[in-house]
Amino acid sequence: MPISPTHNDTLAAELDRAINNKTKPLGSLGTLEALARQLGLIQNTRDITITKPAILVFAADHGVVAEGISAYPQDVTWQMVENFLAGGAAINVFAKQNDCALRVIDAGVNHDFGPRHGLTDRKLAHGTRNFAQEPAMSHDLCQTALAAGAALAAELEGNVVGFGEMGIGNTTAAAALMHKLTGIAVAQCVGAGTGLSAEGILHKQRVIEAAVAHHASVTEAGDVLATFGGLEIAMMAGAMLKAAELRKVLLIDGFIVTSALLVAARMQPSILDYCIFAHCSNESGHQQMLAALGAKPLLNLGLRLGEGTGCALALPLLHAAANFLNQMATFESAQVSEKSE
Numbered sequence: 001m002p003i004s005p006t007h008n009d010t011l012a013a014e015l016d017r018a019i020n021n022k023t024k025p026l027g028s029l030g031t032l033e034a035l036a037r038q039l040g041l042i043q044n045t046r047d048i049t050i051t052k053p054a055i056l057v058f059a060a061d062h063g064v065v066a067e068g069i070s071a072y073p074q075d076v077t078w079q080m081v082e083n084f085l086a087g088g089a090a091i092n093v094f095a096k097q098n099d100c101a102l103r104v105i106d107a108g109v110n111h112d113f114g115p116r117h118g119l120t121d122r123k124l125a126h127g128t129r130n131f132a133q134e135p136a137m138s139h140d141l142c143q144t145a146l147a148a149g150a151a152l153a154a155e156l157e158g159n160v161v162g163f164g165e166m167g168i169g170n171t172t173a174a175a176a177l178m179h180k181l182t183g184i185a186v187a188q189c190v191g192a193g194t195g196l197s198a199e200g201i202l203h204k205q206r207v208i209e210a211a212v213a214h215h216a217s218v219t220e221a222g223d224v225l226a227t228f229g230g231l232e233i234a235m236m237a238g239a240m241l242k243a244a245e246l247r248k249v250l251l252i253d254g255f256i257v258t259s260a261l262l263v264a265a266r267m268q269p270s271i272l273d274y275c276i277f278a279h280c281s282n283e284s285g286h287q288q289m290l291a292a293l294g295a296k297p298l299l300n301l302g303l304r305l306g307e308g309t310g311c312a313l314a315l316p317l318l319h320a321a322a323n324f325l326n327q328m329a330t331f332e333s334a335q336v337s338e339k340s341e
């Protein structure tokens with residue numbers, strides 16, 4: 001199903017009028033005003049609501065770790081999934097703090113968890129293949145991941161969904177996707193990830209450069225995703241597309257989540273109307289990736305973690321935007337004098 005653009009001149013004018021009539025100098029709530037307007041357009045109403053926000057954290061492993069492109073071993077992926085289930089990760093803390101539901105999805109972790117309370121098992125493989133040598137996924141596997149993500153988004157009860165991820169090596173996949181989908185040089189797409197040295201970053205760059213040369217003929221977004229992506233990235237892209245189709249608000253986290261959106265936006269550009277960019281990550285490359293999407297992030301906290309942490313931290317700003325529009329008095333109702341010149 002196509003994603004409808006949110007453009008609506010009549011509603012936009014109504015929202016602007018409602019925002020401007022609040023007891024404050026014109027424009028003085030800055031970015032919150034733009035946010036309220038966007039929420040109204042997404043929800044197609046002047047009465048915006050934030051109900052049952054949830055963050056979906058997609059986890060999967062990456063064959064490209066065999067090239068030595070991460071500062072941490074692959075086992076950290078499943079160990080962190082255990083940590084999510086035990087409530088001990090940063091995303092658990094921030095989601096709880098902001099009354100946000102959390103759902104952890106095994107999209108393709110290289111570990112057998114067995115049936116586990118709190119883990120949504122959508123495992124499609126024990127990780128992807130090493131894209132330095134062969135495509136990460138077959139076309140069919142990638143399509144299955146997109147469809148599984150869409151099915152998860154269709155189950156959401158709330159109207160705001162944040163996206164997070166866990167997968168050692170996934171900044172390498174995300175950088176390759178960024179290069180292929182924006183044309184920005186690989187050197188500007190790579191960063192330290194979990195903390196590579198300058199030498200490590202250069203090696204990561206060389207690995208990606210060799211891989212993109214190896215797969216030079218791949219250009220279509222779905223093929224780029226299958227060749228360089230991860231199962232968590234593909235499942236996220238599928239969930240994003242379906243969530244936007246269902247007119248949910250999409251909260252976009254850091255470098256890896258934004259790379260999934262790059263893919264989704266290539267498939268359906270109108271998805272961008274539904275996206276709120278939580279923050280600009282410290283992963284070098286994220287700023288340019290956001291610029292390529294014309295995105296203005298809400299926060300700039302120097303985060304470089306992922307897991308959806310930026311989404312959880314930005315959620316109070318969405319509440320603030322909804323609350324000021326719904327609860328502030330107008331000049332008329334509060335009998336406050338309007339601007340005199």
Ligand SMILES: Cc1cc2ncn([C@H]3O[C@H](COP(=O)(O)O)[C@@H](O)[C@H]3O)c2cc1C
Nearest residue numbers: 070072165166167168169170171193194306
């Ligand atoms: C303990 C730990 C917790 C994390 N939580 C998220 N990531 C983040 O780091 C990984 C990407 O970095 P790279 O591409 O360099 O491997 C992803 O799993 C991401 O979510 C973590 C990484 C570690 C080590």
Ligand SMILES: O=C(O)c1cccnc1
Nearest residue numbers: 254255281283304305306
């Ligand atoms: O921006 C992110 O999401 C990010 C950056 C570094 C490592 N993991 C995640």
